[in-house]
Amino acid sequence: MSESGLEGRLREKALRVTAPRLAVLAAVDEHPHADTDALARVVRSRLGSVSHQTVYDVLRVLTEVGLVRRIQPAGATARYETRVSDNHHHLVCRSCRTIVDVDCAVGHSPCLHAGDENGFEVEEAEVVYWGTCPDCSTTSSVSELPREGIR
Ligand SMILES: [Zn+2]
Ligand SMILES: [Zn+2]
Numbered sequence: 001m002s003e004s005g006l007e008g009r010l011r012e013k014a015l016r017v018t019a020p021r022l023a024v025l026a027a028v029d030e031h032p033h034a035d036t037d038a039l040a041r042v043v044r045s046r047l048g049s050v051s052h053q054t055v056y057d058v059l060r061v062l063t064e065v066g067l068v069r070r071i072q073p074a075g076a077t078a079r080y081e082t083r084v085s086d087n088h089h090h091l092v093c094r095s096c097r098t099i100v101d102v103d104c105a106v107g108h109s110p111c112l113h114a115g116d117e118n119g120f121e122v123e124e125a126e127v128v129y130w131g132t133c134p135d136c137s138t139t140s141s142v143s144e145l146p147r148e149g150i151r
Contacts, residue, residue, distance in 0.1 A: 013065040013119070023047050024058040028068050028080045033090075033099040035077040065119070073099065073128050089126065093133035102129065 006025050007017045015021065020043065027042040028034065034042070040055040059080055062068035072078040073092045079099060087104035 009067055013067055015061065015065060015067075019047055020050055020054050020058050021062070023050070024055055025062060025067065025082070028059075028062070029082045032081040032083065032101070033071070033079040035079050037077070039080065071099070071126065073097070073130075089129065091129045091131060091133075093136055094130055095132055095136040098133045098135070100133070 006022050010017050023043045023046050027039045040052050043050050063070045068080050069084045070078055076097045088101050091100040091102050
């Protein structure tokens with residue numbers, strides 16, 4: 001996504017375009033399902049010093065206007081993604097908390113809400129499929145350390 005494309009997305013939601021907002025939106029775009037810590041690292045690599053609180057605040061604003069979707073499976077930190085306009089769900093690995101997108105089970109509501117039209121805040125009826133990812137099912141070691149949230 002180009003800078004101008006990201007700016008357009010902010011303007012569509014009547015948000016002032018700022019460097020932290022652009023950087024956070026770009027980071028979420030490039031790292032679906034990353035958590036705040038991982039996104040803060042990406043943003044800092046671009047803008048230099050940006051406080052964790054700033055990244056957190058920007059994520060909250062972007063989530064509120066529907067540009068970013070926040071997901072938080074039980075036992076995992078909150079993750080963010082920009083894939084917001086479809087009814088997709090998530091597969092979550094019980095072992096390493098890797099998160100993978102999976103398309104809506106039936107392809108239309110009432111599986112989930114209709115979408116993010118009219119500037120409404122989207123409150124998804126979120127479906128989480130719990131299981132074991134291919135990596136974890138091939139390594140039987142239970143004591144393995146959790147991996148980074150970015151896939
Ligand atoms: Zn796993
Ligand atoms: Zn997703």
